[in-house]
Amino acid sequence: MTDPAPTVGLTGYGTYVPDGVVTGEEIAAESGVPEDVVVEKMGVREKRVCPPDADHATDMCVSAAEAALADAGLAPADVDVVLYHGSEYKDFYVWSAAADVAERLGADEAFAVESYALCAGAPLALRQARAQLRADAPETALLVAASREEDLVDYANEDASFMFNFGSGACAMVLESEPGERARATLGESAAITDGSFSEDVVMPAGGSRNPPSTATVEQGLHTLDVPDPDGMKERLGAVSLPNFLRVADDALSRSGYDRSDLDFVALTHMKRSFHELLVEELDAADYYLDEYGHVQSVDQVLALDAALDRGLVESGDLVCFLAAGTGYTWAATILEWRGDGA
Numbered sequence: 001m002t003d004p005a006p007t008v009g010l011t012g013y014g015t016y017v018p019d020g021v022v023t024g025e026e027i028a029a030e031s032g033v034p035e036d037v038v039v040e041k042m043g044v045r046e047k048r049v050c051p052p053d054a055d056h057a058t059d060m061c062v063s064a065a066e067a068a069l070a071d072a073g074l075a076p077a078d079v080d081v082v083l084y085h086g087s088e089y090k091d092f093y094v095w096s097a098a099a100d101v102a103e104r105l106g107a108d109e110a111f112a113v114e115s116y117a118l119c120a121g122a123p124l125a126l127r128q129a130r131a132q133l134r135a136d137a138p139e140t141a142l143l144v145a146a147s148r149e150e151d152l153v154d155y156a157n158e159d160a161s162f163m164f165n166f167g168s169g170a171c172a173m174v175l176e177s178e179p180g181e182r183a184r185a186t187l188g189e190s191a192a193i194t195d196g197s198f199s200e201d202v203v204m205p206a207g208g209s210r211n212p213p214s215t216a217t218v219e220q221g222l223h224t225l226d227v228p229d230p231d232g233m234k235e236r237l238g239a240v241s242l243p244n245f246l247r248v249a250d251d252a253l254s255r256s257g258y259d260r261s262d263l264d265f266v267a268l269t270h271m272k273r274s275f276h277e278l279l280v281e282e283l284d285a286a287d288y289y290l291d292e293y294g295h296v297q298s299v300d301q302v303l304a305l306d307a308a309l310d311r312g313l314v315e316s317g318d319l320v321c322f323l324a325a326g327t328g329y330t331w332a333a334t335i336l337e338w339r340g341d342g343a
Helices: 026-033 036-039 055-071 097-105 118-133 158-163 215-219 230-255 273-283 297-310
Strands: 008-016 020-024 046-049 080-084 111-114 141-148 167-178 187-193 267-268 319-326 330-338
Touching: 008 055, 008 118, 008 297, 020 026, 036 080, 036 273, 055 097, 055 141, 055 167, 055 187, 080 097, 080 118, 097 111, 097 187, 111 297, 118 141, 118 167, 118 187, 118 297, 118 319, 118 330, 141 297, 158 230, 167 297, 187 230, 230 273, 230 319, 267 297, 297 319
Parallel strands: 080 111, 080 141, 267 319
Antiparallel strands: 008 167, 008 187, 020 046, 141 167, 187 330, 319 330
């Protein structure tokens, strides 16, 4: 008889957001979009932004990671693996942010790896790390993510207006194998689906191998995010987004031995307010809307959880779902059984 797979718990987490703030009023003035549309429809009262010469992806990750390790009561030397699941837009191209974070933390016993799923990254990183901790030698994983893709938004490009909510920040989570009473949450099962027909709907036109950077691409403004067919994307996405969100949430719940009636809180990717409200109504769960942060890629779920804990929206014994979607298009969910502050 084989031994059961070990339990994996979340023993600590941390967040970091830069000091710079851009308000919905300022976004409206720069873009020409009415302020009530930015604030009420897009759901951005304000968001955090980074200065050009500081708060790079790894800077923010290190700050969040230090807070997460302190929350877990661990030292960097206790970490076996550092997993970066944040933005592909980081300090350098073709480069390991995970290795840099491990080095700067002093996690000398850890190996470093990256997992990239755009804005669906958090549930999938939890899934990947949980599976590795249950199947392999590592006992402690540090997950870090950061985004400053706000740098890549052109407010003059109306076609890319659904990305005007992009903000900046970072998060970190500590996962441990068999943490016992130290666990703040126990990780459950996950689910994910991808519809690759959306794979080229959101792109930065230049900078990759198809269209390498050059003087011409810079002069043509091809190094910001764009949506080649916004109306077509909106129509196709509108038909599948809600069903796919609900499918992965239901599948993750079912695989964890639950259903929607058991769900207490959903930590969601920031999206337009009306769709957020529709989704949480379907799931019949408490939520927190990130209209003071905007969309911080795969950092959203930890920001929402942190805000919910501060406001008493999540308590010991609650069932939490990290629910996300990222262009590509991937929808993903992971279940957490919240225990509280740990020992």
